Amino acid sequence: MSSTDTSSSTKSGGWRFGPLEALTVGLIALLIGQRWISGLFESPALQAGATIFVSIVVQAMPFLVLGVVLSAAIAAFVPTSFWTRALPKRESLAVPVAGVAGVVLPGCECASVPVAGSLMSRGVAPAAALAFLLSAPAINPVVLVSTWVAFPGNPMMAVARFVASLITSVIMGWLWMRFGRTEWLRIPSRDHLTGRSSWETFRLTATHDFLHAGGFLVIGGLTAAVLNVAVPPSVIDSLAGHALFSVLVLALLAVVLCICSEADAFVAASLSQFSLTARLAFLVVGPMVDIKLVALQAGVFGRRFASRFAPATFVVAVIVSIVVGWWLL
Amino acid sequence: MTREVQSVILFLVGGALLRISAGDVFMRYVKESMRPWLLISGALLVLAGVFVLIDVVRAARRGDVPDDDPAVVDVDEHAAEGGHDHGHHGPRSAWLLVLPVAAIFLIAPPALGAFTAGREASSVAQPADADVPPLPPGNPVTVMLADYAARAVWDDGRTLKGRTVEMTGFVTPNPKGGWWLTRLQLACCAADAIPTKIHPVGGPESLPANTWVKVVGEWVPGGGTQSDTAIPWVKVDSLAKVEEPRNPYE
Structure with a gap:
């Protein structure tokens, strides 16, 4: 995408074919080709796939908008020093407190990474910031309410998700305290998307987070739609049959699908062939x-951090999901 | 992604949400209760697009190159690309948001129908209340397919005896011959649609898939009971082709 570079660096000096022009031409081409494009989608399977794709995206949009508006409001209007004052001095205590504090950051995981980074740069212990990083996208009210809505017959699902996510994030915080090394972690030196005023910060953060997360939501919706239509129900049913294996399958699916935490409960609900414990693992991982x-994470905290932290989190999350699922579901 | 493109994408996504939720089209994809939330979020996205556009115009008046505005330096985007620095643009992933907009406006995907229903086993949820209440008065009485199936399968048709029912659904061809009167149920969105199928007795031999029909008939025993995959029977007194209902799901 080097064309974007040239467009920005030469914008002041005359007209160039930049991304805006590309978008315009692309949209016009789509409009002209509409009949041909919709003709491609005559087959019932492709039509069903398109319907499922659109419905996942449409269903998730209001949640995503709510999430980015609230998270931007907190990023812009709550001073970061508040967190430093609110957390206990002792690191081992600060970890669970920060984990629980994840409740107040209603955003998806894309929002919590920069927030955790800025917490660290304002002097919050890394272990506590990491517990917050993991818990915030999973246990905030928006996510819990959407989980509750997505599983009308199983209100315990939202409870189990809260418990399992909180336990996992606290364990990971303590593991980092015990085994983590400072040289693995690159603490970001500056906040991102800081405007000249709180209002500007709010707007920039909300717009950026929406565009960023929205793009990944589209990937998730596409993948889910393709899986839904291309994979015969019998194959997923056979994978769903094995108790332990099905948990691993859905945990890996969660890693691949990259669905925002505000929308993933609806996808999990549609995977009704799988046990509730397997779907819990999907929601926790x-x-x-x-x-x-x-x-x-690799970008904000460095690759050496991400290559250790992510696999460890995966293992802990799967084990905790199995235990909590067996206990609560 | 430049600020101009960001605003266009915000307009497109917000506009698409407003477009489908202003009419009944959104009910092909999500539940009716989502309408106010779709309208609000669509309006907020359009508003965000307006603000970005104002920024762009202001920056142009000042003679700045908007993309080099330090206020929009985007640190975590570099992360998403593994640290490669492609300049200070908005998130590149946002380009993907064009896809659902294009799907909505160009393909306008129809409500799920016989293809989805044919792939999945019929599902009859067991009523939470063991003491099934009687049907509302009237003959014929309009019932949902899921309600009819639950009464027939889990309550041995006790509350259906001696009543004339009216049900609206679409045709799903039965691979073993004949067809099922079908309706899909949504928990949240079309991705979790679950079919209810009912076997018509004494109706036409076959009908084209996805034809919407209104069936007036009576309950007859058959198709099995006490199973969430049973397909109950209905004796067809009369059948009429109808338009797709406003809300295609139950």
Whole structure:
């Protein structure tokens, strides 16, 4: 995508074919080709796939908008020093407190990475910030309410998700305290998306987070739609049959699908062939370890951090999900 | 992604949400209760697009190159690309948001129908209340397919005896011959659609898939009971082709 570079560096000097022009031409081409494109989707399977794709995205949009608005409001209007004052001095105590504090950051995982980074740069102990990083996208009210809505017959699912996610994030915080090394972690030196005023910070953060997370939501919706239509129900049923194996299958699916935590409960609900414990693993692993999140962590905290932290989180999350699922579901 | 493109994408996504939720189209994809939330989020996205556009115009008036505005330096985007620095643009993943907009406006995917229903086993949820209440008064009485199936399968048709029912559903061809009167149920969105199938007795031999029909008939025993995959029977007194209902799901 080097064309974007040239467009920005030469914008002041005359007209160039930049991304805006590309988008315009692309949209016009789509409009002209509409009949041909919709003709491609005559087959019932492709039509069903398109319907499922659109419905996942449409269903998730209001949640995503709510999430980014609230998280941007907190990022812009709550001073970061608040967190430093609110946390206990002792690190081993600060970890669970920070984990529980994840309740107040209603955002998806894309939002919690920069927030955790800025917490660290404002002097919060890394172990506590990491517990917050993992818990915030999973246990905030928006996510819990959408989980509750997505599983009308199983209100315990939201409870189990809260418990399992909190336990996992606290364990990971303590593990980092005990085994983590400072040289693995690159603490970000500056906040991102800081405007000239709180209002500007709010707007920039909300817009950015929406565009960023929305793109990944589209990937998740596409993948889910393709799986839904391409994979015969019998194959998934056979995978769903094995108790332990099915947990691993859905945990890995969560890593691959990269669905925002505000929307993933609806996808989990549609995977009705799988046991509730397997779907719990999907909901616990997804907001903590997925492809886009590992990439985000690698960028904000460094690759040496992400290559150790993400696999460890995956293992802990799967084990905790199995235990909590066996206990609560 | 430049600020201009960001605003266009915000307009497109917000506009698409407003477009489908202003009419009944959104009910092909999600539940009816989502409408206010879709309208609000669509409006907020359009508003965000307006603000970005104002920024762009202001920056152009000042003679700045908007993309080099330090206020929009985007640290975590570099992370998403493994640290490669492609300049200070908005998140590149946002380009993907064009896809659902294109799908909504160009393909306009129809409500799920016989393809989905044919792939999945019929599902009859056991009523939570063991003491099934009687049907509302009237003959014929309009019932949902899921309600009819639950009464027939889990309550031995006790509350259906001696009543004339009216049900609206679409045709799903039965691979073993004949067809099922079908309706899909949503828990949240079309991704979790679950079919209810009912076997018509004494109706036409076959009908084209996805034809919407209104069936007036009576309960007859058959198709099995006490199983969440049973397909109950209905004796067809009359059948009429109808338009797809406003809300295609139950």
